[in-house]
Amino acid sequence: MDYADVMLVEDGGFRSVTPTAPLVADLDAAQLRFQEGPCLQAAVNDSAIRCPDLREDSRRSS
DSSP: OOOOOOEEEETTEEEEOOOSSHHHHHHHHHHHHHTOSHHHHHHHHTOOOOOSOGGGOGGGOO
């Protein structure tokens, strides 16, 4: 694992609390801005999302 973070759900919102690098904080901010992404999906669905390479993940294709 290269990077990680924990996103908390509190008071009806989401908060990134432990990014291991500035890049992770930026990616979480983008997920919050666009209201989609693997961290938000896992938090909303109370599930784990595993994706070894986001470049290859068809769930995130544009």
